[in-house]
Amino acid sequence: MEDMYHADRAMSTQQDIKIKADKVQVYYADNHAIKDVDVEIADKTVTAFIGPSGCGKSTFLRCLNRMNDTIDICRVEGDITIDGEDIYDPKVDPVQLRAKVGMVFQKPNPFPKSIYDNVAYGPKIHGLARNKAELDEIVEKSLRKAALWNEAKDRLTAPGTGLSGGQQQRLCIARAIATAPEVLLMDEPCSALDPIATAQVEELIDELRQSYSVVIVTHSMQQAARVSQKTAFFHLGNLVEYDDTDKIFTNPEDSRTESYISGRIG
Amino acid sequence: MQSLTLPFIAIAGLAVLGYFLAKSRALQVSGGDIRKLVSLPSQHALNAVLATIVPAVAAIFLISLYVRLTDGTGSWFFQFVVIGLAVTGLALSLIGIKTETRARTFAERWILGLLIFASTIAILTTIGIVFSMLFETFNFFGQYDWRDFFFSTNWSPNFRGNSDLGIIPLLWGTLYISFIALAFAVPVGLFAAIYLSEYAGPRMRAVAKPAIEVLAGIPTIVYGLFALITVGPFLRDYFAAPMGFGQSASSVMTAGLVMGVMLIPFVSSLSDDIINAVPQAMRDGSLGLGATKSETIRQVVVPAALPGIVGAVLLAASRAIGETMIVVLGAGAAARLSLNPFEAMTTVTVKIVSQLTGDTDFASPETLVAFALGLTLFVITLGLNVLALYIVRKYREQYE
Numbered sequence: 001m002e003d004m005y006h007a008d009r010a011m012s013t014q015q016d017i018k019i020k021a022d023k024v025q026v027y028y029a030d031n032h033a034i035k036d037v038d039v040e041i042a043d044k045t046v047t048a049f050i051g052p053s054g055c056g057k058s059t060f061l062r063c064l065n066r067m068n069d070t071i072d073i074c075r076v077e078g079d080i081t082i083d084g085e086d087i088y089d090p091k092v093d094p095v096q097l098r099a100k101v102g103m104v105f106q107k108p109n110p111f112p113k114s115i116y117d118n119v120a121y122g123p124k125i126h127g128l129a130r131n132k133a134e135l136d137e138i139v140e141k142s143l144r145k146a147a148l149w150n151e152a153k154d155r156l157t158a159p160g161t162g163l164s165g166g167q168q169q170r171l172c173i174a175r176a177i178a179t180a181p182e183v184l185l186m187d188e189p190c191s192a193l194d195p196i197a198t199a200q201v202e203e204l205i206d207e208l209r210q211s212y213s214v215v216i217v218t219h220s221m222q223q224a225a226r227v228s229q230k231t232a233f234f235h236l237g238n239l240v241e242y243d244d245t246d247k248i249f250t251n252p253e254d255s256r257t258e259s260y261i262s263g264r265i266g
Numbered sequence: 267m268q269s270l271t272l273p274f275i276a277i278a279g280l281a282v283l284g285y286f287l288a289k290s291r292a293l294q295v296s297g298g299d300i301r302k303l304v305s306l307p308s309q310h311a312l313n314a315v316l317a318t319i320v321p322a323v324a325a326i327f328l329i330s331l332y333v334r335l336t337d338g339t340g341s342w343f344f345q346f347v348v349i350g351l352a353v354t355g356l357a358l359s360l361i362g363i364k365t366e367t368r369a370r371t372f373a374e375r376w377i378l379g380l381l382i383f384a385s386t387i388a389i390l391t392t393i394g395i396v397f398s399m400l401f402e403t404f405n406f407f408g409q410y411d412w413r414d415f416f417f418s419t420n421w422s423p424n425f426r427g428n429s430d431l432g433i434i435p436l437l438w439g440t441l442y443i444s445f446i447a448l449a450f451a452v453p454v455g456l457f458a459a460i461y462l463s464e465y466a467g468p469r470m471r472a473v474a475k476p477a478i479e480v481l482a483g484i485p486t487i488v489y490g491l492f493a494l495i496t497v498g499p500f501l502r503d504y505f506a507a508p509m510g511f512g513q514s515a516s517s518v519m520t521a522g523l524v525m526g527v528m529l530i531p532f533v534s535s536l537s538d539d540i541i542n543a544v545p546q547a548m549r550d551g552s553l554g555l556g557a558t559k560s561e562t563i564r565q566v567v568v569p570a571a572l573p574g575i576v577g578a579v580l581l582a583a584s585r586a587i588g589e590t591m592i593v594v595l596g597a598g599a600a601a602r603l604s605l606n607p608f609e610a611m612t613t614v615t616v617k618i619v620s621q622l623t624g625d626t627d628f629a630s631p632e633t634l635v636a637f638a639l640g641l642t643l644f645v646i647t648l649g650l651n652v653l654a655l656y657i658v659r660k661y662r663e664q665y666e
Contacts, residue, residue: 070553072467099556109547112570121565122555172551179555 018043018183018213019064024078026059026068033059037078037239039232046205046214048228048245050221052265055234057217061185064215065101066094082183099126102176106188108168110160110175115152118160118171119143122179138178145211146174147204166197173204184208186216190223202227221261225249233257235265273326273348281318284356288314291363305369310359313369316376317355322348324383331394399644402628402637410631415638421601423621423632431635433642435601439518439611440643443597444586446522446607447529452579454526455533462534463541464563475538482531490595493524498596506608514598516610521596525589532582540574541567573657580654584647590615614639 019041026034034056041047049057059068066087068074080087087097099122110118119139122128129135139156143149148170152163160171169189176184186205190198205227208214218224224231225245232242233256241248241257252258259265292307293300300307329344363369407415410431418432458478462471498515505519506512544567552562568575590613598610599620621636628634 065554067550067554070550095556095558097556098554103550103554105547105550105554107547109545109551111548111551111566121552121557125555125557125561125565175551175555 016043017041018082019215020079020081020084021060021063022079022081024060024063024076024080026056026063026077027075028071029073033237034063035237039239039242041213041215042230043213044209044211045230046209046216046228047230047232048224049215049217049232049234050219050224050260051234051240052260053219056237057232057234058187060234061187061215061217064183064185065098065103067098067103069094099179100181101183101185102179102181104169104172104176104184104186104189107192108165108172110163110168110171112159112161114157115143115160115163115171116156119174119178121175126179128178128180142174142178143171145177145208146170147200147207148174164197166193166200169193169197169201170204173201173208177208181212183213183215186214188217188219191219198223221249233260235260270326270330273322273345273352276349277319277322277352280352280356281315284314284318284359285311287356287360288363291360292369295363295365302365304366309373310363310367310369313373313376314356314359316373316380317359318352319355320376320379320383321355322352324379325351327383327387327390331390396641396644399637399641402634403641405628406631406634406638409634415635419603421617423635425630425632427630429632431631433614433639435603436612436614436617436639437642438603439593439597439601440587440613440615442518442607442611443522443525443593443613444583446519447525447586448579448583450523450526451529451533451582455530455582456537456575458530458534459537459541460563460568463538464559464567475535478534479531481527482535484528486528486589486591487595489524489528490591493520493592493596497524501608511606511608514608514610516596516598517608518597518611519607521593522607524596525586525592528589528592529582529586532585533578536578536581537571537575540571540578543574544570573660577654577658580650580657584650584654587643587647587650588615589613590619594619614643618643 017040019039021037021039021041024034024037025032037060049061051057062068063076063080064082064087066076068076076088082101086092111121113121116139119142120135123135123138129138140149140153143152148167151167152171160168163171169192173184173189189205190201193201202223205214205216209229216224216228228245230242231245231248233240233248233252233254235256241252241254243253248257249261252261256265288311289307292303292305292310296303296307303310305313325348329348333344359372362372415431415433417434418430419434420430420432421435423429423431462475462478466474494515498517498520501517501520501523502513502515506514506517548566548570549562552566553559557565593613593616597612599612599616600610601617602609602611604611618636618639621633621639
């Protein structure tokens with residue numbers, strides 16, 4: 001089993017570059033939150049961002065779909081490109097970008113609508129379906145991909161808030177998938193879930209790698225080790241080390257990385 | 267009923283006396299060393315004061331309610347009971363002072379009693395209001411046929427007798443004016459709330475929110491003047507007269523619009539609180555899917571806040587139905603059943619006032635009708651409030 005994972009990882013690291021960040025700086029008012037981050041994120045790969053609280057990993061994640069634009073005092077400098085296209089170019093509409101770069105949040109946040117309407121929300125807004133039948137199809141496909149179809153198919157009209165925590169998070173993943181994104185950002189998607197739900201979501205993340213470039217922020221080093229092929233370690237706003245997950249956890253180059261994964265800081 | 271002044275003075279005096287007696291007795295019991303006492307002298311004093319006041323004041327309230335409802339007259343006996351209760355409470359608490367007495371926990375119990383008493387007053391007053399209206403309403407229906415009252419479409423009181431006292435024209439005026447007021451206040455208030463909570467920056471919000479709430483502090487009679495000298499003539503000269511809707515400055519439209527202005531802060535302030543209570547995670551979720559800000563508000567924030575907004579609107583509706591002053595000055599006092607919004611009409615509340623002014627002998631149907639009108643109005647607004655509470659409760663915290 002272990003060997004198979006390793007083989008997988010070796011293969012996946014050969015993929016193309018999907019997201020490229022160059023000298024990214026983020027400021028919250030006068031606070032310099034992200035300093036000089038350069039990173040290349042591969043397609044069809046799970047990339048994990050780890051690091052102690054307040055190290056900037058979530059802030060950096062939110063740069064990738066310009067969610068930081070919704071915070072008035074936040075300022076982003078540097079270049080971030082997706083498929084070679086600068087996402088901070090004035091010509092780019094952040095609203096369109098966010099459809100392409102889906103996001104799943106720390107706490108499951110289904111809308112107070114039916115399960116169906118939760119998933120159909122994005123496709124409806126972006127006009128992805130020509131008619132009801134197509135919309136039905138998108139909803140079913142998204143729920144299937146999120147491994148929620150079997151549990152939800154008989155209660156599509158029930159409110160999404162009535163599901164259990166783990167089901168809600170998978171609904172949020174289905175909702176993000178439904179807009180046909182190319183990248184999925186996940187901000188500590190399992191931190192509000194119990195171990196069983198966590199295992200289900202992790203399994204799902206591993207499957208999503210087939211179709212998307214997945215970036216996951218996590219507090220749990222075990223989780224990073226289980227689901228990711230590449231790992232980036234952030235500390236005090238700096239990207240300290242970025243390499244294959246195996247290498248980071250077995251043979252880190254930087255002493256700070258080693259201290260963190262061995263539990264001495266963080 | 268005998269004057270209540272004496273019992274009140276007696277209770278106050280006994281309470282002050284009790285404070286000092288209890289304090290000195292506690293000190294005396296301790297033999298000068300208060301560390302021997304389970305409760306401090308001031309706690310014994312508090313206990314004595316509460317034991318004197320709480321039962322006696324509760325008794326005064328219950329007795330006056332009883333006397334009022336039974337139309338009986340009070341007697342020296344009641345005063346005796348009240349003062350007796352105060353003295354007994356004081357005496358018992360003083361006798362109870364020993365080194366091991368837990369006056370602190372006893373005082374807790376008296377405070378609980380005081381709090382229960384305060385909430386009882388609110389509830390009993392409501393019941394008292396209903397009953398006093400009910401008696402007079404029964405008197406009215408003894409003299410006037412209830413079918414004529416509820417189904418006659420004519421309102422023409424005549425103080426020599428033989429009046430037509432149909433509620434329908436008044437109810438129609440009330441509902442028509444309230445409808446116009448809400449049709450104006452709900453969209454304006456809601457949009458203002460959305461702007462304030464979703465778009466306005468902190469500095470704008472700090473100025474605009476209190477500025478809107480100033481509207482709530484204006485006395486309704488001032489709104490009435492505004493309707494009378496500004497809005498009424500304006501509507502007549504620029505809308506009613508050119509369009510051939512009549513020459514009246516007092517109109518349903520005048521009163522309705524001005525009342526709508528009065529209701530804006532109600533709707534906006536409550537809706538603003540409710541919209542702010544929608545978790546940020548909802549907005550992030552929608553924005554993260556590529557929705558714009560206004561799509562997010564329309565499809566996620568407002569639906570999530572809807573139960574609360576409906577509650578706010580129903581509370582505003584109760585307010586509109588009970589409003590009097592703006593109607594007197596804005597819409598006139600003529601009871602009429604008409605669809606023309608530029609015609610003078612009047613409401614239930616205005617007629618209650620005019621039926622009772624200058625006549626305090628509640629014997630004829632012309633005056634007693636005021637109570638029937640009042641009770642009808644009370645039932646309507648009570649129904650709206652209950653509905654509002656039900657809606658708010660049923661859908662509250664559907665998100666989370």
